[in-house]
Amino acid sequence: MNAAKPAVAPVVSQTIEDILLAAEAEFAERGFEGAGMKAISVKAAVSQALLHYHFGTKERLYAEVIAQRSKKINDERNALLDQIDLTAADALDRIFEALFRPPLGPAGGERPYARIFSGLVVGRERNQALVKEHYDPTAKRFVAVLRRVIPAGDQGTAALCYSLALGSLIAMIGRDGRVERLMGRDAPLKTEEILRLLIAHAKGGALALISQT
Amino acid sequence: MNAAKPAVAPVVSQTIEDILLAAEAEFAERGFEGAGMKAISVKAAVSQALLHYHFGTKERLYAEVIAQRSKKINDERNALLDQIDLTAADALDRIFEALFRPPLGPAGGERPYARIFSGLVVGRERNQALVKEHYDPTAKRFVAVLRRVIPAGDQGTAALCYSLALGSLIAMIGRDGRVERLMGRDAPLKTEEILRLLIAHAKGGALALISQT
DNA sequence: ACGAATTGACTGATCGATCAGTCAGGGCTA
DNA sequence: TAGCCCTGACTGATCGATCAGTCAATTCGT
Numbered sequence: 001m002n003a004a005k006p007a008v009a010p011v012v013s014q015t016i017e018d019i020l021l022a023a024e025a026e027f028a029e030r031g032f033e034g035a036g037m038k039a040i041s042v043k044a045a046v047s048q049a050l051l052h053y054h055f056g057t058k059e060r061l062y063a064e065v066i067a068q069r070s071k072k073i074n075d076e077r078n079a080l081l082d083q084i085d086l087t088a089a090d091a092l093d094r095i096f097e098a099l100f101r102p103p104l105g106p107a108g109g110e111r112p113y114a115r116i117f118s119g120l121v122v123g124r125e126r127n128q129a130l131v132k133e134h135y136d137p138t139a140k141r142f143v144a145v146l147r148r149v150i151p152a153g154d155q156g157t158a159a160l161c162y163s164l165a166l167g168s169l170i171a172m173i174g175r176d177g178r179v180e181r182l183m184g185r186d187a188p189l190k191t192e193e194i195l196r197l198l199i200a201h202a203k204g205g206a207l208a209l210i211s212q213t
Numbered sequence: 214m215n216a217a218k219p220a221v222a223p224v225v226s227q228t229i230e231d232i233l234l235a236a237e238a239e240f241a242e243r244g245f246e247g248a249g250m251k252a253i254s255v256k257a258a259v260s261q262a263l264l265h266y267h268f269g270t271k272e273r274l275y276a277e278v279i280a281q282r283s284k285k286i287n288d289e290r291n292a293l294l295d296q297i298d299l300t301a302a303d304a305l306d307r308i309f310e311a312l313f314r315p316p317l318g319p320a321g322g323e324r325p326y327a328r329i330f331s332g333l334v335v336g337r338e339r340n341q342a343l344v345k346e347h348y349d350p351t352a353k354r355f356v357a358v359l360r361r362v363i364p365a366g367d368q369g370t371a372a373l374c375y376s377l378a379l380g381s382l383i384a385m386i387g388r389d390g391r392v393e394r395l396m397g398r399d400a401p402l403k404t405e406e407i408l409r410l411l412i413a414h415a416k417g418g419a420l421a422l423i424s425q426t
Numbered sequence: 427a428c429g430a431a432t433t434g435a436c437t438g439a440t441c442g443a444t445c446a447g448t449c450a451g452g453g454c455t456a
Numbered sequence: 457t458a459g460c461c462c463t464g465a466c467t468g469a470t471c472g473a474t475c476a477g478t479c480a481a482t483t484c485g486t
Contacts, residue, residue, distance in 0.1 A: 032245035171380025208417020
């Protein structure tokens with residue numbers, strides 16, 4: 001009867017969603033150690049004790065933020081990979097697009113997760129374990145798909161193409177404005193422009209790695 | 214007479230050197246916020262108060278660590294750039310070698326600075342200012358040199374080649390073991406091997422960016 | 427002897443975490 | 457329906473620990 005009433009209950013409550021969003025923003029701004037539970041609770045407009053009630057420790061709250069966001073990114077990536085015809089001429093371009101587009105997010109939107117994503121490459125123990133758990137499975141799929149597309153590609157070369165391409169993505173989204181500053185631009189690069197440049201670079205690098213094997 | 218006695222006084226005392234080394238290791242392990250002045254003082258085998266006597270604040274100690282290490286890296290990079298014949302066929306390879314080799318350090322050595330170096334790409338305000346101060350000048354020289362070597366290279370393209378290459382370097386040294394894990398290797402990659410692969414990838418990516426401009 | 431170097435003892439602030447307790451609401455019994 | 461109880465959600469107050477930073481006193485080098 002009531003149109004505003006959702007047919008199914010949300011998997012998480014609105015409050016928990018608010019906390020996770022606030023936590024994501026705070027962790028992105030200050031890093032794990034720099035972030036404060038108090039600051040997160042203020043940002044989420046709840047009491048600090050509620051954070052511990054729902055998540056136990058700061059460590060688990062952080063892990064939950066990573067888990068939620070990585071799931072969205074991995075789902076997007078896998079969906080894009082599913083659509084690719086691996087025998088088509090532009091297969092390599094579209095594989096890298098599947099790698100780059102989800103973390104870049106919507107065209108005009110903010111990227112609060114970008115700094116956390118970038119920070120994951122810095123191998124502190126906490127992040128290493130989370131990367132291994134949440135990102136390695138999809139990473140392995142990328143490596144496998146790359147192997148089938150690049151001629152005579154062994155696993156080592158494919159894994160390198162993946163890793164180095166990911167590094168260049170970090171360089172683009174991890175810091176604010178440095179690339180534009182070195183380029184001599186005043187306006188920030190648009191998402192589609194970033195995507196085009198990253199794909200071209202990754203593809204060129206991949207082909208170079210293959211031909212010198 | 215005494216052979217062990219240095220001819221000139223060191224610019225910094227041994228104690229200060231010890232503190233800076235301990236601080237570098239601690240900052241690398243835990244990040245700026247995670248690092249503790251107490252832990253640094255223990256690692257350097259001095260009192261915590263001595264850290265404040267010499268450096269004032271944690272912030273200034275961190276800045277000094279970055280300044281010292283970046284100076285070494287920039288000096289090495291500039292020396293390598295000076296030796297390059299920009300008209301030679303392998304000029305592009307040698308430019309990227311000048312970019313990659315200094316942060317990679319000696320062949321068999323540890324890389325305690327690698328994680329700090331990687332962390333600098335994550336654009337928190339503190340790091341942004343330090344990068345701009347200590348790394349931008351040499352970065353601009355790389356961009357200028359790249360422009361002269363790559364055919365029809367505008368500043369934007371050259372800056373992209375620089376930035377994306379740097380990102381792939383981060384991917385290789387920032388995390389421990391992930392690249393090797395995805396490659397299916399058990400032994401870590403040797404420095405010279407890393408260098409060869411990074412150069413090949415960066416060169417291929419650069420040429421691809423140019424040809425599609 | 428004099429200044430630079432170094433120390434132990436200490437401070438206020440802030441951290442993550444814990445606690446007892448409030449409150450609204452849903453089910454159960456009679 | 458009325459009374460009771462249970463539970464999940466949430467809070468203010470506060471805990472002990474740790475943090476960066478301070479300072480008077482002491483040692484060291486010359």
